[in-house]
Amino acid sequence: AQSVAQPEDQVNVAEGNPLTVKCTYSVSGNPYLFWYVQYPNRGLQFLLKYITGDNLVKGSYGFEAEFNKSQTSFHLKKPSALVSDSALYFCAVRDGTNAGKSTFGDGTTLTVKP
Amino acid sequence: DTGVSQNPRHKITKRGQNVTFRCDPISEHNRLYWYRQTLGQGPEFLTYFQNEAQLEKSRLLSDRFSAERPKGSFSTLEIQRTEQGDSAMYLCASSSGQYTGELFFGEGSRLTVL
Numbered sequence: 209a210q211s212v213a214q215p216e217d218q219v220n221v222a223e224g225n226p227l228t229v230k231c232t233y234s235v236s237g238n239p240y241l242f243w244y245v246q247y248p249n250r251g252l253q254f255l256l257k258y259i260t261g262d263n264l265v266k267g268s269y270g271f272e273a274e275f276n277k278s279q280t281s282f283h284l285k286k287p288s289a290l291v292s293d294s295a296l297y298f299c300a301v302r303d304g305t306n307a308g309k310s311t312f313g314d315g316t317t318l319t320v321k322p
Numbered sequence: 323d324t325g326v327s328q329n330p331r332h333k334i335t336k337r338g339q340n341v342t343f344r345c346d347p348i349s350e351h352n353r354l355y356w357y358r359q360t361l362g363q364g365p366e367f368l369t370y371f372q373n374e375a376q377l378e379k380s381r382l383l384s385d386r387f388s389a390e391r392p393k394g395s396f397s398t399l400e401i402q403r404t405e406q407g408d409s410a411m412y413l414c415a416s417s418s419g420q421y422t423g424e425l426f427f428g429e430g431s432r433l434t435v436l
Contacts, residue, residue: 308370
């Protein structure tokens with residue numbers, strides 16, 4: 209079985225400050241990890257992924273995420289938040305040994321205030 | 323690349339009626355997924371196809387739900403004898419055949435069962 213936990217329903221930051229959205233996962237095989245963003249009335253959009261290699265991955269819109277195997281975490285980060293980053297963020301995991309379905313967390317609402 | 327298309331975008335039906343949703347994936351993608359999302363929850367896996375083969379179906383999925391992808395292109399998701407608990411957003415996503423590929427989502431089909 210595989211699962212994802214996003215411990216914070218809501219994250220509030222001021223514009224220009226760094227942001228972190230937390231994610232921990234559980235999977236039997238090698239973890240393939242993904243972050244997606246959902247803006248109001250829009251479909252989920254891919255941000256970035258970790259498959260193998262460098263633990264720090266960079267993605268769209270200046271976001272990055274750090275894979276930590278020992279802590280089974282894949283936190284999303286951005287050095288300087290923008291008001292336009294306000295959205296709902298989902299972390300997802302896929303088992304790399306059978307690579308079937310992706311399992312999603314329940315999401316974290318990020319609000320960036322001017 | 324026209325993206326993933328879902329129809330209808332919104333369906334209102336009475337309890338006990340059957341409904342069908344259609345998904346047209348990105349043309350070169352051979353994997354197609356169905357998810358269900360309710361308010362405050364992340365996408366919940368329903369089923370997925372590789373080409374026309376249905377490779378996995380959630381054990382949580384009632385036998386009132388059936389999905390097809392007859393020619394490995396578009397897919398349909400049918401819900402028979404709808405119940406109020408079926409009210410949700412039904413999401414379709416596609417990906418390339420690579421196990422590492424991210425999902426490309428449509429904007430969803432919202433079902434309201436009265």
